[in-house]
Amino acid sequence: MKKIIAIVCFFALAASTAAFATPASDSLLASYKAAGAGKADAEKGKIDWNREVVGEDGDTISCTTCHGKDLSKAGAHHKTHKVIQPMSPRANAERFTDEKKIEKWFKRNCKDVWGRECTAQEKADLLTFLLAQ
Ligand code: HEC
Numbered sequence: 373m374k375k376i377i378a379i380v381c382f383f384a385l386a387a388s389t390a391a392f393a394t395p396a397s398d399s400l401l402a403s404y405k406a407a408g409a410g411k412a413d414a415e416k417g418k419i420d421w422n423r424e425v426v427g428e429d430g431d432t433i434s435c436t437t438c439h440g441k442d443l444s445k446a447g448a449h450h451k452t453h454k455v456i457q458p459m460s461p462r463a464n465a466e467r468f469t470d471e472k473k474i475e476k477w478f479k480r481n482c483k484d485v486w487g488r489e490c491t492a493q494e495k496a497d498l499l500t501f502l503l504a505q
Pocket residue numbers: 421433434435436437438439449450456457466467468469470473474477478481482484485486498
């Protein structure tokens with residue numbers, strides 16, 4: 373019962389603070405919380421999103437390397453140059469609408485950029501930051 377109340381409170385809070393939400397993003401944020409994440413912090417998400425690290429091949433890489441600095445505009449894969457539609461849910465209505473897709477790309481991109489999977493907290497922060505764009 374306590375858990376149910378916590379989840380309901382979480383949704384109420386998420387609805388009042390998140391600038392944008394989809395059923396998929398709400399559900400994922402709840403599952404990150406269930407996995408131990410604390411309050412999602414968009415500022416921390418922004419820092420993580422922009423943090424540059426040296427990748428496996430010696431190049432500097434961050435989330436913006438492919439998604440670009442302006443999330444309302446399309447980005448491009450830094451190696452294949454394939455266009456990546458805007459990450460902002462306002463500019464791209466398909467963003468963050470599919471839980472499996474979000475999780476798949478978090479997994480792949482966190483490994484690509486940081487050499488490891490993102491934690492539930494990092495994903496909650498990043499997703500909250502992205503939803504606000
Ligand atoms: C090597 C290029 C590349 C980098 C670097 C990259 N991404 Fe991506 N990302 C993609 C591609 C390609 C897609 C899938 C195409 C699409 O969704 O338009 C994607 C999709 C996503 C999605 C899915 C969005 C949705 O609508 O479901 C998320 C979340 C995401 N990336 C987060 C990140 C994060 C966080 C980082 C930094 C840790 C990052 N990406 C770095 C290429 C990249």
